[in-house]
Amino acid sequence: MAPILDIRNLQTHFFTSRGVARAVDGVNLEVPRGEAMAVVGESGCGKTMLALSVLRLIPQPPGRIVDGKIIFDDTDLLSLSEKEMRSVRGNRISMIFQEPMTSLNPVFKIGDQIAEAIELHQKTTHQEAAEAAVEMLKLVGIPNPENRAQSYPHEMSGGMRQRVVIAMALACNPELVLADEPTTALDVTIQAQILELMLGLTRDKDASILLITHDLGIVAQSCSRVAVMYAGKIVEQAPVTDLFRAPLHPYTQGLMRSIPRLGDKAVKLTPITGIVPSLTDLPRGCHFHPRCPHAFDRCREEHPPLIMQNGQGVRCWLHE
Known part of the structure; x- marks a missing residue:
C-alpha cells in the first residue's frame, strides 16, 4: 500500500546573518497509511521544522523550502497554490502543536x-x-x-x-495528523491519558499520525515505525521493535543508553558527550563524528549515505 505521506529530499533552510541554517537537510521519509510513525531526536535537530514544512508553515523570511517533494496522497504539496494549500491545512492534514x-x-x-x-x-x-x-x-x-x-x-x-x-x-x-510534542507540557499521569486519547481517536477515524517527540518511551508504546533525526538529517529508520532490539547508529545507541530502567541497578545512565552542532556551522563529513566514540578518518571527511541492513536504514560508515 502506498504511504499516506512521502517526503523526498526535503531541504528547508533559514538564511540568517550568521549563515545558512540547514534545519531540514535532504530528508527522505515515508509515513505508512493508517499507522503511527515517530520522529525522535534532541531539541534543535529539525523535527518541528520538518512538520511545519509539510504544512508549508515555514516563516518567510528567513526560512524557505529550497528543494524536495512532499507527496501527500499522490499530490505534491509544494506544487499547490496558497489557496489550494489552505483547503488542505486543518482539513486533510492537521497539526497538534506543542504548547x-x-x-x-x-x-x-x-x-x-x-x-x-x-x-x-x-x-x-x-x-x-x-x-x-x-x-x-x-x-x-x-x-x-x-x-x-x-x-x-x-x-x-x-x-x-x-x-x-x-x-x-x-x-x-483528517487523513494525517502531525503531533508535535503533544504531551511535553503535561505531568506524567495526564501525559498517558492524552496519548491514549489521541492515538485511540486517530485509530477510530482511520487517520495516520506522525509523532514528533524526544521521548523514546512514548515511541515504544504507541508507534509502529521510527525515524531518528540529528542535525537536520534522518540517521536511522526502522520498525520500532527492531530499533529497540538492535539500534545501529551510534547516536541511536546513545539515546538508548540514556533511558532509565526500573529495577536494573546494574545499568548506568550514560550521556552523549558534547553538544548538538550549530546548523550554520556543521562539521565536515558525518555531522555526529565529533561526539561519536567510534569515529574514524572517513567519518571526518565523507558524509555517509543511507545504508540498508535487514530492513533498517542507517547513515553510518560502520555498516557499509
Whole structure:
C-alpha cells in the first residue's frame, strides 16, 4: 500500500546573518497509511521544522523550502497554490502543536474556535458547526461540554487545553495528523491519558499520525515505525521493535543508553558527550563524528549515505 505521506529530499533552510541554517537537510521519509510513525531526536535537530514544512508553515523570511517533494496522497504539496494549500491545512492534514496556550486564541471561546474550522472546511451552517464542536469536546473527554464550549482558554487546565487542541485537530476527520510534542507540557499521569486519547481517536477515524517527540518511551508504546533525526538529517529508520532490539547508529545507541530502567541497578545512565552542532556551522563529513566514540578518518571527511541492513536504514560508515 502506498504511504499516506512521502517526503523526498526535503531541504528547508533559514538564511540568517550568521549563515545558512540547514534545519531540514535532504530528508527522505515515508509515513505508512493508517499507522503511527515517530520522529525522535534532541531539541534543535529539525523535527518541528520538518512538520511545519509539510504544512508549508515555514516563516518567510528567513526560512524557505529550497528543494524536495512532499507527496501527500499522490499530490505534491509544494506544487499547490496558497489557496489550494489552505483547503488542505486543518482539513486533510492537521497539526497538534506543542504548547496549547499559544495555539489557542485567548480572546475567543473554545467552542467558537473548534466550530470555525468545521464551518470553513465542511461547509456547514454556524449552528451545525457549534453542535459538532460540542460533540468533539465530549469525544475528547471534557466534562459538561455544552458549558465548557463557552469557556476561554485561560479558564481551563493544561490537560483540558491539550484535549481542546486534539478536538480541533480531529474535528474535520483528517487523513494525517502531525503531533508535535503533544504531551511535553503535561505531568506524567495526564501525559498517558492524552496519548491514549489521541492515538485511540486517530485509530477510530482511520487517520495516520506522525509523532514528533524526544521521548523514546512514548515511541515504544504507541508507534509502529521510527525515524531518528540529528542535525537536520534522518540517521536511522526502522520498525520500532527492531530499533529497540538492535539500534545501529551510534547516536541511536546513545539515546538508548540514556533511558532509565526500573529495577536494573546494574545499568548506568550514560550521556552523549558534547553538544548538538550549530546548523550554520556543521562539521565536515558525518555531522555526529565529533561526539561519536567510534569515529574514524572517513567519518571526518565523507558524509555517509543511507545504508540498508535487514530492513533498517542507517547513515553510518560502520555498516557499509
